[in-house]
Amino acid sequence: MISLEDASLTKKGIVKLSSATDSDSEALAATPKAVHAVMDEVQTKAPLDSPALTGTPTAPTPETTAAGIEIATxxxxxxxxxxxxxxxxxxxxxxxxxxxxxxxxxxxxxxxxxxxxxxxxxxxxxxxxxxxxxxxxxx
Structure with a gap:
């Protein structure tokens, strides 16, 4: 019988597939279903650069002495x-x-x-x- 070890970032081996979207295991590989689920979630978020916010967004209130590029709540x-x-x-x-x-x-x-x-x-x-x-x- 052939014995194969688990793969890692530095060595070849067996990789197990997983549809989990919250795993931090290096021994599991994300399935297309898991990648799709994460991408669907990402698409519901505002972009980092100049987001167009809707609803009632919140932000920390700056000190009254603020005079920079803080968000004015x-x-x-x-x-x-x-x-x-x-x-x-x-x-x-x-x-x-x-x-x-x-x-x-x-x-x-x-x-x-x-x-x-x-x-x-x-x-x-x-x-x-x-x-x-x-x-x-x-x-």
């Missing part, structure tokens, strides 16, 4: 918005409300500076007269 965005809004009063906690409060003037700072430049400069005489009635001015 909904929780991360909500935390960043909360940081931006901070302790602003509810009436001014959106960009629309801020724009409305500034009169939708994209040059608000310049507008205010120009208005201030047109005001009477501070003067001791004018300050002394400020708030007095006509009778008070004659005294």
């Amino acid at each position: 909904a929780a991360f965005v909500a935390a960043k918005v909360a940081q931006l809004v901070g302790s602003a009063p509810e009436a001014l906690d959106t960009l629309k409300e801020l724009a409305d409060a500034l009169g939708n003037d994209p040059n608000f700072a310049t507008t205010v500076l120009n208005k201030l430049a047109g005001k009477q400069p501070l003067d001791d005489t004018l300050t002394a007269l400020s708030g007095k009635s006509v009778d008070g001015l004659i005294e």
Whole structure:
């Protein structure tokens, strides 16, 4: 009788076929059925390069200090918005409300500076007269 040993990566021998898809044995060879089952499972997964995800995918939420190529989860965005809004009063906690409060003037700072430049400069005489009635001015 001929005695054959099991094959390995370095020596010839007998190889047993297996349809198992989770074996880590070096003494078993995958059948076409096993390979097909694994390939079918792989086809249900997203590609590694730019996957088109569906449903509700999840990802770890990066620290709010992250500024790289991390995935911005909904929780991360909500935390960043909360940081931006901070302790602003509810009436001014959106960009629309801020724009409305500034009169939708994209040059608000310049507008205010120009208005201030047109005001009477501070003067001791004018300050002394400020708030007095006509009778008070004659005294």
